[in-house]
Amino acid sequence: MAGTSLEVAIAAGGTAGHINPALALAEELFSRGHHVRFFGQSAKLEGTLVPQAGFVLEPIHVTGFDRSRPWTLVSALVRERKASARVGEVFAEKGAPDVAVGFGAYVELPLMDRCRKRRIPYVLHEQNSVPGLANKTLASNARYVCVSLPQARAAFEGRVQGEDSIVLTGNPVRRSVLSASRKAGRAAFSIPGDATMLLVFGGSLGAQHVNEAIARLKARLLADPKLYVVHSTGKELYDGVVASLALTDAERERWQVVPYISNMGEALAAADLVVSRAGASSIAEIAALAVPSVLVPYPLATGDHQTTNAHYLADAGAATLFADGAIDGGAFADDLLALVGDAGRRERMRACARGLGQDQAAAKLADVVERAAAR
Missing domain, CATH: 3.40.50.2000 (Glycogen Phosphorylase B;)
Structure with missing residues (x-):
C-alpha cells in the first residue's frame, strides 16, 4: 500500500522464537512508513525485547491452561476476557488498528478476539512446522495464515476461509x-x-x-x-x-x-x-x-x-x-x-x-x- 500509512497491532510473546520474527516484521513495516504497536505481557520476555527495539508495548495479562489440569481452563478464559476488554480500551483511547498480526501463543487471543468483534482484519504467522493451538483456533477468521515451512500448510487446510488464504512467507529474521x-x-x-x-x-x-x-x-x-x-x-x-x-x-x-x-x-x-x-x-x-x-x-x-x-x-x-x-x-x-x-x-x-x-x-x-x- 504505497503512500498509505497503516496502524498495525502485533501480538507476540513468551519466547524469543515468537518475539524476534514479530520484531523483524515490525522493522520492515516501520521502514515502509507504517506505525506498529505491540500487545503482550510486560513481565515476560516481550516486556524487555519490544521496548529495546523501539516499539510501544501495550500490557495485557493472559495465561494458558494445563491440559492435564482441565480446571485451569476457567481461570485462563477469565483472564483472556479481561485482556480482550483491555485491548478494547486501548482501541478506544488510542485508535483501532487497520490490521493486526498474531505470532502464536495465548497472548494473541485477546487481540484477535477484539479485532474479530470490530471486523478488523488479522493475519496469523506460524513459525513452526507443527502449529500451536492458538493459531489453529484463530485460523477460521484470519484474512491470511502465513507459514514458515511448507509442511505447516496441511494443519491449516480446511480451517481457513480459502486455500489462497495460506501463504508461504518464511520466518522473518531481524535486520x-x-x-x-x-x-x-x-x-x-x-x-x-x-x-x-x-x-x-x-x-x-x-x-x-x-x-x-x-x-x-x-x-x-x-x-x-x-x-x-x-x-x-x-x-x-x-x-x-x-x-x-x-x-x-x-x-x-x-x-x-x-x-x-x-x-x-x-x-x-x-x-x-x-x-x-x-x-x-x-x-x-x-x-x-x-x-x-x-x-x-x-x-x-x-x-x-x-x-x-x-x-x-x-x-x-x-x-x-x-x-x-x-x-x-x-x-x-x-x-x-x-x-x-x-x-x-x-x-x-x-x-x-x-x-x-x-x-x-x-x-x-x-x-x-x-x-x-x-x-
Missing part, C-alpha cells in the same frame, strides 16, 4: 542478523580471514548431547591447523563443557567456549559451517545467511517438529541431517570432518540455501499484511 558481515563477524570473534570457522550451538539453553559429541572430536578437529571453533554451550552447561574439553592455552586460541552468543548475526556471518539443533529461529537465521549446516534435531520436540524443520534445509541441499541418536557414530564424525575440509561442497550448500529466499521473509510477510488491510 541486525541480516546486516551482519563476514568481516565484522570475524573481527568480533578474532577469527583470521583465511581460517575455516566452525560454529556450534544448541539454542539458548544449549544441547548437552551435541556438546558431548563435539567435545569427543576435539583432537580430530584441531588437527586441521586452519580450523577455528566457536562453541556456544548454553549457560547451564558451560562449566561441564569447559571441564570435558580441558583445552590447553594453545588450544583455546582456536577453540572459543562461550555460554551464550548474543550477536548471533555476526557469528553466523563469520561461520563457514554450523552444527546446530533445528529450532524454527535457528533454521530461519541459518537459511537467511546461507550458512552450510549439520543439523541435529532435538528428539523430544512436540510432534518431532525439529526434524521437519531440518528437512526444510536438508531436502534443499543446504544441510545434512543427523538424528540425535546417530551423532555418537562414525558417520556423523566423518561427515562433519569432510565438510570442514571441503570448501567446494560448502559453497554448493550455500547456493542451495540462498535459493530458499529466507532473507526475504520479513518483506513477504509485510506484503501480506498490507494486502490484508487493503481487502
